[in-house]
Amino acid sequence: GAGVSQSPRYKVAKRGQDVALRCDPISGHVSLFWYQQALGQGPEFLTYFQNEAQLDKSGLPSDRFFAERPEGSVSTLKIQRTQQEDSAVYLCASSPSGGAGYGYTFGSGTRLTVV
């Protein structure tokens, strides 16, 4: 597609429920990033893929968070046993190889609300 597509746009989860957030990057983009944006804050880095390899997962806040990109295109961010503090907008971005140099293209995000 022409842009980065994220689904669902909105997700309400009961505390303790598992959720899966999908990101469909721009076709051919090598690099894929996940960011978490809490209300009133800037995006914070979660994890980074180059093709199917997860090169940096230093931003994942706990072992309840897991991301994958098995075929080097679509990525899924999974959150197990959701907690209220997980409520945020989850942004996905993709870029050609050398992302920081090109700037990313962001999706519109998934707003997760944990109740």
Next chain:
Amino acid sequence: AQSVTQPDIHITVSEGASLELRCNYSYGATPYLFWYVQSPGQGLQLLLKYFSGDTLVQGIKGFEAEFKRSQSSFNLRKPSVHWSDAAEYFCAVGPTLFGNEKLTFGTGTRLTIIP
């Protein structure tokens, strides 16, 4: 560790007036610097970026930014704002090392335009 400070949480400007949004960064080397804009419910759109060379960078929508190494600043400017510029603006800093591509964002500045 790299960091970005946007000292103004909220700025109100009259339509047609000039605008300057402040950004200060902390980074161990010459960084990549970015300004992004986020409209409500949307992802982030890249306005402009600085890598090297001319310290005055032109971007989309009539925005420009000036890199001042001595002040560790990268302020965003626009000579005459339009009502459509109302949004949240984020400054970000990135690494210059290929292979470590995450961006660090500031907390954002909300811009309100009054008629």
